[in-house]
Amino acid sequence: MSTRPATLILLRRDLRLADNPALVEAARIGLPVHAVLAWPDAGQPTRPGNVAAAWYLQNAAEFASELQEECGLQLDIQRGSLAEIFARLQGKQDYAHVLLNAGHDPPALAEEVELQGACREAGVDCRLLPANTLLPTGAVLNKDGNSFKVFTPYYKRFLERYRHTPPRGMPGRLRNAGLHRAGVPFEILLQEIPEPQRSAAARWEPGEQAARDGMEHFIARHLQEYGSDRHSLEISGTSRISAWLQAGVISTRQVWELVQQARERDAALADGAAIFQRQLIWREFAMQVLDDHPQLPDRPLQxxxxxxxxxxxxxxxxxxxxxxxxxxxxxxxxxxxxxxxxxxxxxxxxxxxxxxxxxxxxxxxxxxxxxxxxxxxxxxxxxxxxxxxxxxxxxxxxxxxxxxxxxxxxxxxxxxxxxxxxxxxxxxxxxxxxxxxxxxxxxxxxxxxxxxxxxxxxxxxxxxxxxxxxxxxxxxxxx
Ligand SMILES: Cc1cc2nc3c(=O)[nH]c(=O)nc-3n(C[C@H](O)[C@H](O)[C@H](O)COP(=O)(O)OP(=O)(O)OC[C@H]3O[C@@H](n4cnc5c(N)ncnc54)[C@H](O)[C@@H]3O)c2cc1C
The missing domain is CATH 1.10.579.10 (DNA Cyclobutane Dipyrimidine Photolyase, subunit A, domain 3)
Structure with a gap:
């Protein structure tokens, strides 16, 4: 076991260098870093569906080379739940800190609780950082301190509550913990996904630059008419950013910022921008509803x-x-x-x-x-x-x-x-x-x-x- 203390970063749906709190925090701590993509096995509750899984792996491959180039870090891939991965690695390396960007659905939260327990037992500091939503789940409540059941009052309260701050920048160079890459190669994991779903994902361009380019194209060409064009099937009038957003290749805050800057630059974009930002808030509302009703995927709420x-x-x-x-x-x-x-x-x-x-x-x-x-x-x-x-x-x-x-x-x-x-x-x-x-x-x-x-x-x-x-x-x- 290496005795040099290090920081372990466990990555999941946050495959980006920019606006990535776990990377920024690791840079601030200053210890050598071991960056791991935690990859759920098939059948594990946190495992995405097949097309989304293939897409994550494509983005992970892109992210790995950016991480190497920009931060000097090698990305390791480990299979299993967060706690299993921690237990496996803890035997080989002395970690002073475990950092991860907070998840937002019940399977992700359950894994986080298990990981926190394992870290506590091992006496290792474990930090969950808000990263993938505009506001943390539970932050938008009615006067009685309860969750809203319908969207419109939630939306109004959200706007009162949300104070936009610019996304964080890149983390800069990080010290590599120098661990040999022990994980599974992307290609092997990708081969486990059925071919039709792999092919569907392969039609999309992975990476942070593609996500930003996609948003910029949408803002320049479609934001002004978004209110009406978003319904059209003939015109590609929506952003298609959902693919990158759900894989965490771009953060919601970055997307919000790009649209906000556009509406401040050009008043003609204000209406389209407000409708678009409202859609981002629908996304957060859905997360809140799932948090309140974990049975949402299985049983009717009524x-x-x-x-x-x-x-x-x-x-x-x-x-x-x-x-x-x-x-x-x-x-x-x-x-x-x-x-x-x-x-x-x-x-x-x-x-x-x-x-x-x-x-x-x-x-x-x-x-x-x-x-x-x-x-x-x-x-x-x-x-x-x-x-x-x-x-x-x-x-x-x-x-x-x-x-x-x-x-x-x-x-x-x-x-x-x-x-x-x-x-x-x-x-x-x-x-x-x-x-x-x-x-x-x-x-x-x-x-x-x-x-x-x-x-x-x-x-x-x-x-x-x-x-x-x-x-x-x-x-x-x-x-
Ligand atoms: C039956 C059904 C299933 C859906 N399943 C998913 C899903 O698994 N993942 C997913 O991201 N979206 C889902 N949506 C919501 C929505 O259809 C997609 O987010 C949107 O079509 C993605 O395309 P876009 O990025 O071009 O959207 P845009 O119109 O450009 O909207 C921008 C962003 O706002 C958010 N958004 C827009 N509409 C909704 C909505 N109704 N609910 C929540 N967020 C929204 C998304 O993050 C989207 O990327 C579903 C909708 C329906 C009706």
């Missing part, structure tokens, strides 16, 4: 929904997952998901509503599919939004809001470019029937080469029938 008459229909579920429902906007979005691991927020609402309300499949099934495929998968954001769409969360869409997939397509993909991109088999259909191919004339179908039921499915369920059926079921549990 208990009456436990009696909802879900229909177990494995074939319908598979058709939804594969993008074979016969509703073009739903199918396009589901194919986008399994190709690039992402879809716009509007599309997420439409496909989630379709699964839950048109097909009467349990929202937990959709939540699990999204968890496996979303590059930006986050336990709180995913579960919160599924419950919102299903109408069973604390602040949920009203039960009678059932998205009409035909009208959603016509409104938000008016020129059909979204559907044509993801469903090339429908490319030749005229715009007026693109979102409802069953309304095309035999001549239009023939000219487009579309054969309903053969090269594109007939609708799995008829819209007005499904709507009436869902309304009856929802009304019964909502009363």
């Amino acid at each position: 208990e009456k929904f436990a009696a909802f008459p879900w229909q177990d229909d494995a074939a319908a579920l598979e058709a939804w997952k594969d993008g074979r429902t016969g509703y073009p906007v739903v199918d396009a979005a589901m194919r986008q998901l399994t190709t690039v691991g992402w879809m716009p927020g509007r599309a997420r609402m439409v496909v989630a509503s379709f699964l839950v309300k048109h097909l009467l499949q349990p929202w937990q099934q959709g939540e699990a599919w999204f968890a496996d495929w979303l590059i930006d998968y986050d336990l709180s954001c995913n579960a919160f939004n599924w419950q919102w769409v299903a109408g069973c969360g604390t602040d949920a869409a009203p039960y009678f809001r059932i998205f009409n997939p035909i009208l959603q397509g016509r409104k938000f993909d008016a020129d059909g470019s979204y559907v044509r991109q993801w469903l090339p088999e429908l490319d030749g259909l005229p715009d007026k029937v693109l979102h409802s191919p069953w309304e095309a004339s035999p001549l239009e179908l023939q000219a487009a080469g579309v054969q309903p039921g053969r090269n594109y499915p007939k609708p799995l369920v008829e819209h007005s029938f499904a709507r009436t059926r869902a309304l009856a079921a929802l009304k019964a549990v909502s009363n």
Whole structure:
């Protein structure tokens, strides 16, 4: 065992050099540093879904070379829970401090508690630093000191409470603890992830520079019209920053700062910027709701929904997952998901509503599919939004809001470019029937080469029938 005391940094969803409190604190302490990426094994509660896992590893590889170049530190990767990793390493090195950036969901918090216990027993100082949210969970409370149940009052209180301070800079050079890299190479971990999910993640550019460039492009091209364009499926009117944000490649504070600077520079951006910053606060609200209700990913928050008459229909579920429902906007979005691991927020609402309300499949099934495929998968954001769409969360869409997939397509993909991109088999259909191919004339179908039921499915369920059926079921549990 090396007797030179060192600082151990355990990294998780914080793969960045800038605005990284654990790195800054290690620099301040001044001892040699051992930087470790804590990698959860498959089946461990902190393990992300497959696309997000592949994406983390891509970013970790990028981060490792930046850490070496900018700080002179080698990144070690260790498998297991935080406490297991600490116990394994503690036998080889004398640590005076263990530093980590605080997590925000129950599995991460459970690991932190276990780690703190292990450090206490070993007499090692262990510090959790707030890093990945604008305000710590629990900081925005009502007058009675309780959590808000609905978003709007939470949002108002958040704005009163939040005082923006500029993100921290780079940590500078750090002294390497000189430990040999004992961990597992990235490539081996990446190979454990199924190929389709690895390919989806590989379509994205990892690293802090890519995250910043993406934000700058969004601010220059889309921020001004964000209020309206964010709903469009034709225009890429949103930032797509969720991928980098959820992996901690950029912090929320950095994202806020870039948008804040833009709105101070140019008054024309003020409205778009305020709406965008409000979305970042939705993210924090979802985290707060999960903190208050750890059952959020599994059980409806409104208990009456436990009696909802879900229909177990494995074939319908598979058709939804594969993008074979016969509703073009739903199918396009589901194919986008399994190709690039992402879809716009509007599309997420439409496909989630379709699964839950048109097909009467349990929202937990959709939540699990999204968890496996979303590059930006986050336990709180995913579960919160599924419950919102299903109408069973604390602040949920009203039960009678059932998205009409035909009208959603016509409104938000008016020129059909979204559907044509993801469903090339429908490319030749005229715009007026693109979102409802069953309304095309035999001549239009023939000219487009579309054969309903053969090269594109007939609708799995008829819209007005499904709507009436869902309304009856929802009304019964909502009363
Ligand atoms: C069924 C469903 C599941 C979802 N699952 C996830 C998930 O696992 N991870 C995730 O990050 N988001 C999830 N969202 C929220 C939202 O759709 C995405 O955050 C957004 O589409 C990401 O794209 P963007 O970065 O271009 O968003 P932008 O419109 O550019 O918004 C900027 C940021 O604000 C935050 N944000 C925006 N909308 C929401 C929202 N409704 N809830 C919480 N935060 C929001 C995100 O961090 C996003 O990156 C889900 C939404 C639905 C309807």
